Amino acid sequence: MPLVPLPQIIVEPLVRAALLEDVGRAGDVTTDAIAPAGLAITGAFVSRQPGVIAGLDLARLAFALMDPKIAFEIEKPDGERVGAGDAVARVSGPARGILGAERVALNFVSRLSGIASATAAIVESVAGTKARIVCTRKTTPTFRAIEKYAVRAGGGANHRFGLDDAVLIKDNHVAIAGGVAPAVRRAKAHVGHLVKIEVEVDTLAQLDEALAEGVDAVLLDNMGPDDLRRAVDRIAGRAISEASGRVTPQSAPAIAATGVDLISVGWLTHSAPILDVGLDLDC
Secondary structure (H helix, E strand, O other), X not given: OXXXXXXXXXXXXXXXXXXXXHHOOOOOHHXXXXXXXXXXXXXXEEEOOXXXXXXXHHHHHHHHHHOOOOEEEEOOOOOOEEOOOOEEEEEXXXXXXXXXXXXXXXXXXXXXXXXXXXXXXXXXXXXXXXXXXXXXXOOOOOOHHHHHHHHHHOOOEOOOOXXXXXXXXXXXXXXXXXXXXXXXXXXXXXXXXXXXEEEEEOOHHHHHHXXXXXXXXXEEEOOOHHHHHHHHHHHOOOOEEEEEOOOOOOOHHHHHOOOOOEEXXXXXXXXXXXXXXEEEEOO
């Protein structure tokens, strides 16, 4: 499926807030002191390491907000693989505007490209299976839309965007309700007919209880491959199966081989390392 860019109305407040945070109350005093007002420069965004690029639309917007006279031309679009030394975009225009927005633009691109690259590594590790890699709600506050976009850029898919997307009954909900069955029954009585219900289970007994209540999906939490296979056999296509818990590119193939539909990975958005991208000027 083609990668669809995020609407500007979603990303503009984030980029604007980041620029305001960086320019402070007096602007870029270093560049204003050193670069003449009329100086024009050119340069390239260059990846220092291999990976998958993401976030270039946010970089372009950062420069446009800082100075509309800045031109930003993308050479490697979001979702494309890049090698060390590859130029992913070129920028040209007033030096003061370019250097003033440089760090904000690079922060977005490096952060989102890191998420896309980490996602791609796990997606590749389960190639040939039916399992899809999905992210979670473990995102940087206010950055959820763009971090989940980066997961899509890396070939993954998205889980819930928020608490109102779907019902996900977790261990604390089960504890409050007094069991899986009463929790599911309360959820079904509360939500509309279009709202799906998923239950997190960590034992096969809980799985049987959830299946008996006719849930749409089950999250098999921290189960080993043997239990996951048993769980998939018991589900037998009656619900979507999702595995989670300490998933890495090394452990994902064995998890995917059990036949689960989804593998959710929280660290993709909460602690993926950045992809090192820098701005090299042509001077």
